[in-house]
Amino acid sequence: MDSPAIALRDLTRRFGTFTAVDHINLNVAPGQFFGFLGPNGAGKSTTIKMLTGLLAPTSGSIEILGIDFAAHPLDVKRQIGVVPESLALFGRLTASEYLRFVGRMYGLDRDITNRRTEELLDFMNLANEPKKLVTDFSHGMQKKLALAAAVIHGPKVLFLDEPFEGVDAIAAGALKTMLQRMIDRGATIFLTSHVLEIVERLCSHVAIIHQGRIVANGSLDELRAGIALAGDNANEKLTLEEIFLRVIGGSAESSQEALQELSWLA
């Protein structure tokens, strides 16, 4: 068996007395499209920040492609691409200037950067407004640009934090095609999203984090089997949303009950 593309060992992060991520152990195999799910405040963003070097763990280790992140952060960063929640864009550059800048920050040759920039802008449908500053882009366009920047150096592992939020259906289709092509060529993708239908359609494996701990991990079939073993719905083909709600313990009914409390909206 190949060594994992992403390996977390007892990964922990505390903020004062609050433990946001609590001794997580996780392996993601090379070439997997991996979904990382959890309710708000579960520790998703903290985990992805630690995986991309934006936040130092309190304890535990991270290995990406077999390289220890703490010992060799720059070697790891050369191999990964990231679309962070904040998008990491420079608002007062044009899309083309931004991609050229990112390419050079990753050490790409100027000619290669220029060629890939044009190809990515065409692919992402961002080439029509060459003089428009990034700050004037719509949110969806900014997302596409952030994704283009994340892949310009051909990363082997891609971390995507809510990549489809605010992206129109046509662009989302193009993005999915591109991501699938990267998977076909052996890249590993680590995705967080609240849109569970997209995760279900794209990801082969899923982990669910709740209150800082991994509460479910495996392929969709393995997760369904786990719930069946627990006793209910043995014959039912559960969707990812249903699996998620059962694992986390929430339900649509509880939301309705909460709405009743908001008297002026009832």
Add this chain to the structure above:
Amino acid sequence: MAGVNSSLTADDSVLPSHAGPFSPIARQQYAALIWLQSRIFLNGIRTMRGSFELGARILTGFLFFVIAVGPAFGLGFAAWAGVTNGSPLAVAIPLWVLCGVWQVFSALVPALAGQNPDLAHLLRFPVSFSSWILLFLIYGVCTPSTLIGLFWAIGIGIGVTVARPDLFLSTAVTLALLVFFNILLSRTILAWVERWMAQRRTREIFTGIILILALVAQSFNPAFHNYGRRVHGQAAHQGAPKIPAAVWTVQAALPPGLATAALVQPMRHQGSGTLPLVGLGLYIIAIAGLLVLRLRAESRGENLSEAPRTSSPSAHKVRRAPFLDFSGPIAAVFEKDLLYLLRSGPMLYALAAPLVMVFLFGGAMRSGSFGHLRAQYALPLALVWAFLGLTRLVTNNLGGDGQGLYLYFLSPTPLRSVILGKNALHLMLFLLEAVLITGLVIFRFGLPAPSVAGATLAWILFAVPANFAIGNLLSILMPYRMNMSRMRKEPGALGNGLLSTLTQVAVLGIAVLVYLPCAAFDHPWLATPILLALAAVSTFAYLRILANVDRLLQSKQESLLLELARTA
């Protein structure tokens, strides 16, 4: 869902949003803003940095108080003398000084521009336009230049009233109108300059106009200087200076002249002074109209993008030549920051302001007693000023990157390279300013003495690495978010600004402490090798800090991202 809608529209707790600036909802909004400001203040001082910021604010407040009170006495005395002697000119001069200094300094000296919040964030709330204008003006009152102007106006008012207590009411009304006019004018200038600086084409036109005005002022400077000497000579013979009739007529039609007439007419029993006050009122209405025009566009959410609204789909195929034909992260950061700078009107303005000041006030340095001495040291003094324009960039070199800061931490580029790229750009800008200023000073004052030139060069070699070393530390330890498209100081800027000013004072003080004893003992050339030795020390310190920048930035990563790259 229908139930939800009807429930919301029928809700009596929602106040109507279309009312005026003193309606119940407006008052509630002001109360909310006051509460917000107080919470921000109280939450801010919980941290060590916030406490330091408060200390810096108290200290700078005291400095501004001193700046305000001293001249207030002088202007008050001048006004008292003018009224006592019945001289319209002696009344006009304090009023012109008040208006001139108020406007010039609020526009050209960033420290006096104040620390105002961006009111654009209020646009998402149902804040009426009239409330918005009122808030814009109230925040304008809270700037140091306005407070200094108010003190000066009070000084003038006291001077006039002591001389003629019966003129108290007309003086109070006149000065109140003049103060209001100045507040409006400075806010209008700020709003329009910000608008012009936001787009490249208007920025270029504006820069051209400023340069032409500076050249015109410079060409007038010798003429005024000669005229001043002539008047001074006449005054020695005739007892009082005289102003040409044309100049006097023109100034009489302008706001300080109208205010002078409003004070002098009742003083000389030539009228009630109502007509000049009406004229002053018309100026206020005109300026207010310009301000409303600007703010209305802003309140409607105008887009100040650099880009044209339409562009041809094939335009992206035409690629511009790169600024610099070398690759690598250092050059990438250099090029990116240069693009940012060229697109930031306020930053260009801050860089150009010292040049304009040297250009405008260069003549004043040459005249008067000790003029030759001041001319001899004009070069080092002007170069110190040149560095002032760069201070914000040097001591807060990550502040303008916003969410782009994440990229530095995500990319495999050592953070040292990022800082080095920024330092390289700032060095180039300083050298450019230094060359321009040296040219100007030589043009105005002639070549400096070789010992002064040598010591100045050695001082630059000491001052540049010293400033960059401390600037890099401040950028990491005391950063603040900079809005590159707005001409206002940001929260957190005061503490950083105070420390950077102290750095400038220390760097200049060391040079003075080295040079003056050498000059006093008739060995001014000795200052050069001593300053070169200090330059070696400051260069070593700079390199040491640069070598540790990665470690420092990593240790401060979370707080930097929180402070500079936050979205709300």
